[in-house]
Each structure stands twice: as structure tokens, then as C-alpha cells.
Amino acid sequence: MEILEVEVKERLRREAVAERLRDLADMLARHNELEFERGGMRFKVKVPDEVELKVELEVESDERELEIELKW
Template sequence: MDIELEKKQTLRREEAAQQLRDIADELASGNEINMEQNGLQFTVKVPDEVTMKVEVEIEDDEREFEIKLSW
């Protein structure tokens, strides 16, 4: 079974930073990440080692900074 969730929001920079801290705290304190969407909660188990990819993309009128964890 394949499941893909995408959550896209417009936030103030400080709010985005807080969400990243919350995710980091979940990673540091246990082996799972929780995500809620449309009233449903999903829990993803995370192993002790992950691959982390950081990507910066600069185009004429748009900037993108992407962090991806995979295992």
C-alpha cells in the first residue's frame, strides 16, 4: 500500500522555524514522527539512521530550500 501526504502552508518565517523545531524534537526524542491531516493522524516509524538531503534551488523569481529524510 502506497500512501503520500503533502502539507503545504503559508506561514510566517518564525512559524515555519517552530514547526521545524517540533519535527526535530520528535526525531530526537523517539523513533516516530506524527502528522495530522484532515482530522486523520499518521505515525511514521523512523529508524536510528536516516539519509538526509538538503537542496537549494535558485531561479529568477523563486527560491526553494528543501530538506528530505529517507530510509
């Protein structure tokens, strides 16, 4: 049973996506939590020293999708 789920989809330039991924990577490397702000609310999620990483690439004739998932 989910207590909370926050999902945001938006179209960004490739460089902006790279910046967001770097920000997430920095939070993981330097702190033991991830921080998000959505709708005027701030969320902090503690992250343990070890997590499960899943990277999935889907290639179709007209679309590509890369999913990066962290689970703990």
C-alpha cells in the same frame, strides 16, 4: 508503488515555519517516530536510528527554494 502520500502546502510566517521544523527535530531526537495529523486522521511513522538526509537549495532570478528530505 506508493501506499500513502500526504502533502500539504501552505504559506506561513518565517517564525511559524521555524517552529514546525523544531517540532519535527524534537520528534526525531526524542522518539523513534514522526507524528502528523491531517484531516482529522493521525499518522505515526517509525524512524530508524539512521536515515538519509538530502538538503537542496535552488536559487533562481525571482524565486528561492529549500528542500529538506529524509529517506529510509
